[in-house]
Amino acid sequence: MKTILGINAYHGDSSACLLVGGKVVNAIEEERIIRIKHWAGFPIESIKWCLSDAKLNIQDIDYIAISRNPSAHLHKKILRTLTKIPSLSFLKSRLSNVARIGEIKSEIAAAFNVSESQIKAKIENIEHHMAHIGSSFFVSPFSNAACVTIDGFGDFVSTMRAVGKDRAIEILDWVEFPHSLGIFYSAMTQFLGFWNYGDEYKVMGLSAYGSLGFKNQMMEIVKLKDNGLFELDTSFFLHDKEGVEMVWENGQPVIGKLFSDKLVEMFGNPRETNEEISKKYQDIATSVQDVYENTFFHILNDAYKKIKVDSISLAGGCIQNSLANGKITQNTPFKHLYIPPASYDAGTAIGAAMCFWNKISTSTKTFVMESPYLGPEFKNDEIENQINLYNLSKKGCQVEFIKDETELYKKTANEISAGKIIGWFQGRTEFGPRALGNRSILVDPRRSEMKDILNQRIKRREWFRPFAPSILEEKTDEWFEQGSSVPFMEKVFKIKEEKRKLIPAVCHEDGTGRLQTVSVKMNPKYYKLIKQFESLTSVPIILNTSFNDNEPIVNTPKDAIECFLSTKIDVLVIGDFLISKVSA
């Protein structure tokens, strides 16, 4: 069976995955191992883990697929570099990263302490947006679908539309540098005082509080085109002129200022990072989200007109916008959606591998990605070793080993309903940005105070950011206005009006929740836990937030125990162990 190592390298959210015989056997983001959020660079630890998990050596790999292609769109890149903007640091930094892609074999050989000639794998470059498409369509349940990707930039493209049919992807059109919906959203995120890489979701959360007071101005910045795509008024931005500082190497990515003085003339002073979020900034956030959604639906509706199929697969950083995703079926004719658990750049490791596999394979649909649980898992004896290493019994903790699984779920559900904060660590780590019931902090959604308690005691998040509900899949249409499945927390739905007061801790300002629907097939342990909670409380919902403080989501028992000890989590349920802080 052919083995393909897929990687996203020299870029934010660097990651690796392994495909064996056309099936994704594992995947992980480098940040989970290195413990630095959004880590950019070469994902060597991820590659090592993927191989050791599958009991393979680097010499066993047939192909290495990377989600960048130095020759894609090259004519445009060179033209721009040579004629228009020769000193542009944006382009220079991207091109120097692209140059490094040619050094992959030597980088891997050095990391594994072998010679380059011992690595038989052929390197395959897959254009960034093709890799995004592959990360969605090729692992979707569809044999024929519209494919749309939207992000900041990758290989100098920011949006691509295509038709996916069996093992082929036919590109329809794309949007090139400097026009980008992702850059628009990121620039406005910076303007609103959020400067960290990946902070865009904060603007999405804030958008529930304002009004559309700046909508008309926003529409001057992003213009819809008759061809179903869009363009930016680039005078509001810097990325195509002075250049924007970008740091992508061996650490958290840093993106310099993206907006020009003209944006400040239009909206007044940008918000300082620690400044109070006044009504004006709330209105800007709401208007940004609205223009994003209008542009998004414009792209999708036009894609439907041209492709005329009911199914759509989506990917790209912008597809993390769960609020817009939750409105697709109401605002477009598409009836069936597929969004993978990692629609942002981490997922391109899987996409690159899948694109190449579909090139060399003769079988169609070898893998449908229904589960996000692709990372490391740990047995009870490994967990026990860590418990002993940390001497938890002597640190004021009561450690119980509960062999009977029903008993474990009952006790945990009891603790949740009593208002305790639970660290829940089970099975394989999730691939993607969301904790989906294997590396989660769980609390009672009925208690309105839990949001503040979580923020004071652990998460220290901004006041306007919502917490998410996990719900038994079969109960979704009783509690939400839409009843379809949302396995990866990739959509936001409205909570039914009459139910909102019953689950105040997971109901956002606008009456929505970014839900995860949990089925027994996808996650039996988590399903049974929620079922126990329902039998105690008649509420089939638990508040689920990621198991971390401000670091990447915990990956190993060591990470979980350290987070448990350094925060005010009351109970840690890890494997079959239930550990309580006695003094808590």
Ligand SMILES: [Fe+2]
């Ligand atoms: Fe991307």
